[in-house]
Amino acid sequence: MRVSLNEIQVMCRKAFEGMGFAAGDCEDAADMVGWLQLQGLDGIGALEKALDYLQSEAEKPFALRYEDSVLLVIDAKGQSVLRCAATVVEFALSKALRGGQAVLQIHQCHNRLLLLGYLGRVAELGLDVQARWGDARQVRIASFRAGNGCPDLHIEERSCAEDVEQSITVIFSRPATPARPQASAHAALAQGFSVHEATWLRLKQLAEQVLVESTEASRRNGAGGGSDID
Amino acid sequence: MSDTEFAALALRPASQVMDLPRLGSHFQSPLSFVRSSMRRMMNQHWRIQRSRFDLNEEGFGTAIYRIDTPNARYHCVILSAYLPPEKRSDRVIADQWDISFVLVAGDLDEAQLVDLRRNVPLQEAGRFDARVLVLSRANRSLRNFEQFVSALAEGTQPDPRQLANVGYLYRTTAVYGNGKFGIADFGCLQDNADFKQPFSAQMFAVYLLRHFSIEQIEHMARARNPQRAVKLDIALQRYLGVGNSTGLGMAPFLLNHPQLVDQWILARETGLARVAAQAADPVRMQRFHQLLQRAQLHLQQTVTEDLRQHEQDLQTLVDLTLLGDWLNRQPASDDLWSSLLAWSEAHAGMGCQELLVSLLLELYPEQVTPLADQMGVLENWQLDAQMPLDELRELIEQHYDWALAYDFSDTDAEHFFWYRSAEKEEPRLGMRAEEPGAEKEMQLGIARNIQRCHRALLDHLRAHPNQLTAHFLIAQPAFKGTVRRLQGMAQCTYGEIRTNLLARDMLPIHLLRCKLAFFGAGKFDPKSSRWVRITLFQGAPLVSEIGQPFADDWNFAVMPKGDH
Numbered sequence: 001m002r003v004s005l006n007e008i009q010v011m012c013r014k015a016f017e018g019m020g021f022a023a024g025d026c027e028d029a030a031d032m033v034g035w036l037q038l039q040g041l042d043g044i045g046a047l048e049k050a051l052d053y054l055q056s057e058a059e060k061p062f063a064l065r066y067e068d069s070v071l072l073v074i075d076a077k078g079q080s081v082l083r084c085a086a087t088v089v090e091f092a093l094s095k096a097l098r099g100g101q102a103v104l105q106i107h108q109c110h111n112r113l114l115l116l117g118y119l120g121r122v123a124e125l126g127l128d129v130q131a132r133w134g135d136a137r138q139v140r141i142a143s144f145r146a147g148n149g150c151p152d153l154h155i156e157e158r159s160c161a162e163d164v165e166q167s168i169t170v171i172f173s174r175p176a177t178p179a180r181p182q183a184s185a186h187a188a189l190a191q192g193f194s195v196h197e198a199t200w201l202r203l204k205q206l207a208e209q210v211l212v213e214s215t216e217a218s219r220r221n222g223a224g225g226g227s228d229i230d
Numbered sequence: 231m232s233d234t235e236f237a238a239l240a241l242r243p244a245s246q247v248m249d250l251p252r253l254g255s256h257f258q259s260p261l262s263f264v265r266s267s268m269r270r271m272m273n274q275h276w277r278i279q280r281s282r283f284d285l286n287e288e289g290f291g292t293a294i295y296r297i298d299t300p301n302a303r304y305h306c307v308i309l310s311a312y313l314p315p316e317k318r319s320d321r322v323i324a325d326q327w328d329i330s331f332v333l334v335a336g337d338l339d340e341a342q343l344v345d346l347r348r349n350v351p352l353q354e355a356g357r358f359d360a361r362v363l364v365l366s367r368a369n370r371s372l373r374n375f376e377q378f379v380s381a382l383a384e385g386t387q388p389d390p391r392q393l394a395n396v397g398y399l400y401r402t403t404a405v406y407g408n409g410k411f412g413i414a415d416f417g418c419l420q421d422n423a424d425f426k427q428p429f430s431a432q433m434f435a436v437y438l439l440r441h442f443s444i445e446q447i448e449h450m451a452r453a454r455n456p457q458r459a460v461k462l463d464i465a466l467q468r469y470l471g472v473g474n475s476t477g478l479g480m481a482p483f484l485l486n487h488p489q490l491v492d493q494w495i496l497a498r499e500t501g502l503a504r505v506a507a508q509a510a511d512p513v514r515m516q517r518f519h520q521l522l523q524r525a526q527l528h529l530q531q532t533v534t535e536d537l538r539q540h541e542q543d544l545q546t547l548v549d550l551t552l553l554g555d556w557l558n559r560q561p562a563s564d565d566l567w568s569s570l571l572a573w574s575e576a577h578a579g580m581g582c583q584e585l586l587v588s589l590l591l592e593l594y595p596e597q598v599t600p601l602a603d604q605m606g607v608l609e610n611w612q613l614d615a616q617m618p619l620d621e622l623r624e625l626i627e628q629h630y631d632w633a634l635a636y637d638f639s640d641t642d643a644e645h646f647f648w649y650r651s652a653e654k655e656e657p658r659l660g661m662r663a664e665e666p667g668a669e670k671e672m673q674l675g676i677a678r679n680i681q682r683c684h685r686a687l688l689d690h691l692r693a694h695p696n697q698l699t700a701h702f703l704i705a706q707p708a709f710k711g712t713v714r715r716l717q718g719m720a721q722c723t724y725g726e727i728r729t730n731l732l733a734r735d736m737l738p739i740h741l742l743r744c745k746l747a748f749f750g751a752g753k754f755d756p757k758s759s760r761w762v763r764i765t766l767f768q769g770a771p772l773v774s775e776i777g778q779p780f781a782d783d784w785n786f787a788v789m790p791k792g793d794h
Contacts (some may be wrong), residue, residue: 001357002359002412003412004360004410004412004413004414004415005409005415005417006408006409006410006415006416007409007410007411007412012341015784018656022707022708022710022711023673023679023708023711023712023715024707024708024709024710024711024712024714025707025711026711027611027711059707060239061704061705061706061707062704063704064701064704064708074704083707084703084704084707084710086710087613087615087700087703087704087707087710088700088704090613090615090700091700092617093576093615094614094615094700096614098616128265146683168775175547182249183363189360189414189415189417189418190360190418191360192359192360192412208652209670210670211418211649211651211652211655211664211670212648212649212650212651212652212658212660212666212667212670213651213667214651214653218651218658218660218665219323219651219653222651222656222658222659222660223322223477223478223639223651223656223657223760223761224477224478224757224759224760224761225758225760228469230273
């Protein structure tokens with residue numbers, strides 16, 4: 001089925017709320033999924049893969065393991081980056097804007113692909129960004145040029161399988177020459193976005209968790225009562 | 231507006247302007263969206279032509295209008311069908327209406343029309359694509375509809391008093407834009423010169439409904455009595471508006487889009503400050519008296535059964551008479567308009583004060599109407615992660631002192647909770663102590679959120695006095711939304727609506743009226759503290775008048791012949 005950007009953002013926001021995300025995180029995560037779709041990336045598909053983790057985990061704060069003027073090391077305690085990585089990305093961004101460069105390492109995290117949504121917005125603010133993460137067989141590299149929220153994606157095969165930690169490292173740097181912002185993706189809006197009906201239905205079911213069952217009393221008075229007679 | 235001008239203007243303070251009962255006393259103004267939409271149509275000579283009108287004698291069938299602007303072509307498709315009496319409801323939970331309609335970009339083909347016929351009557355249950363800009367539905371005003379058709383069929387004109395009581399034949403119960411149910415996202419309109427201002431496409435669709443309603447009753451009257459039927463008198467056509475019924479759904483919008491609200495209020499207050507800085511002259515003073523008389527008559531002709539609104543309207547009328555008397559005693563002077571504002575603040579209620587603002591905004595159109603092009607805003611929240619925590623604390627205490635002043639140990643301060651019902655997601659209010667569902671409440675208690683955040687911040691500061699905002703939020707992620715909001719709103723001139731939306735004495739109707747006044751609503755007729763009926767486009771030029779000289783002087787419409 002085809003849906004609009006607004007529908008994606010509203011549905012995701014409600015679904016995240018239904019999953020117990022905090023105010024602020026709901027909006028960040030939903031906007032990020034919408035942003036991925038706008039860039040031609042499958043934000044909804046990536047979210048679908050993340051849902052199993054998200055629904056099973058209980059939110060606990062990330063831990064700050066190390067910090068100096070350039071480096072920020074975060075322990076996500078085995079949670080999805082959707083939970084509150086937006087805040088640490090903002091923190092690293094502020095360091096880079098101040099000092100020209102910052103490095104963010106998030107350890108013990110899931111759904112790392114989804115972090116790209118946040119990084120793309122940082123790139124649009126004028127920083128070069130490179131993210132590296134991997135599994136036993138591959139290393140993935142996403143590179144954003146300042147001013148352009150759409151990344152170049154690159155995969156390197158490891159020569160031999162390694163036992164690697166579930167982490168991601170991101171380098172933010174101010175470019176030598178100021179960035180030129182790219183045109184926005186209004187054309188994509190007019191086409192709408194294709195999503196799988198089953199995924200949409202799953203999100204809808206999560207979103208319905210924020211709804212309160214109607215009763216005769218709430219039906220009568222909750223929206224105001226008063227005469228509806230013309 | 232330049233930074234220099236902005237700094238020089240004497241704007242009213244946020245503590246005064248953002249008070250909820252004051253926002254709930256607004257009237258329409260030249261910055262209202264119906265007014266700017268009408269100016270665009272008239273100044274650019276939009277062409278609106280009927281391209282299909284297949285209605286039977288009961289008015290059921292299909293009407294299509296083609297619209298050509300200097301920039302593009304659009305179509306409005308209106309589907310009219312029989313509505314069983316038991317299905318008639320203004321509520322969101324309704325699933326059938328007298329008419330349903332869409333505003334579509336570009337040309338229409340038969341395949342699209344077939345698709346629209348299937349989906350438009352379903353409204354929320356239908357699916358659409360981005361060619362559809364606006365989706366809406368409306369119900370007949372039963373009182374007016376039959377009497378108007380009968381009168382015209384008999385060769386007579388309906389009694390104008392009917393339109394003074396209820397100023398329309400149709401009442402919309404939702405006007406959807408911005409991506410709902412697959413229609414065009416608001417972003418699609420960012421480069422569209424016709425509809426890039428907020429709600430402009432929706433207001434235009436409503437204007438087309440007004441035109442259709444006139445053509446439909448004239449058609450029905452002709453069908454009923456071809457020999458005797460007459461057209462609706464032109465003065466009555468102009469006095470006819472479109473109704474709207476609005477409930478709690480509007481309230482979350484205002485709370486969730488504070489940057490947009492700030493922009494709207496800033497435009498209005500900037501216009502007021504510009505007018506107040508003008509030197510009064512006899513011509514403008516005479517014009518003001520004319521506007522004042524019309525507004526008084528309009529308010530006298532506003533009918534509502536709501537006691538609070540009725541009493542406020544009566545008080546406003548008394549105040550307006552005193553205001554007129556005071557002004558009559560004043561000579562033209564450089565500071566007359568600011569003195570008049572000051573007089574109203576000292577001697578009149580909020581209804582009179584805010585009506586005065588609307589009237590003053592009419593006096594110097596060259597100072598005010600350009601601000602109507604600045605009603606949109608790119609909403610963007612940027613967290614200042616590096617802000618030291620003691621600075622964040624000061625920010626809260628300076629900009630949200632009003633929120634910190636509420637006493638949440640008093641159960642009345644948290645009496646209500648806002649929620650979305652499982653029944654079509656209709657927004658409702660529940661009583662926390664008596665009704666289930668508070669654990670799923672919508673986050674509209676801004677003042678409570680600010681207090682909780684402030685308390686947690688003070689605790690964190692005691693242990694970590696030199697930390698930054700980011701450190702606080704890594705430790706307390708639940709406050710990210712609140713912190714980002716307050717950092718952003720602290721940079722706005724007006725920003726937050728200053729109220730506790732959970733309080734027992736809170737009246738949601740104020741929020742509804744504030745937004746509806748920006749739309750351009752008149753004839754506020756609250757049906758309870760939670761929903762209201764209003765009228766749009768009453769007094770507006772007719773489609774047949776587009777292209778003729780236009781004075782943009784149609785606010786506060788009065789009954790033809792001028793009295794009861």
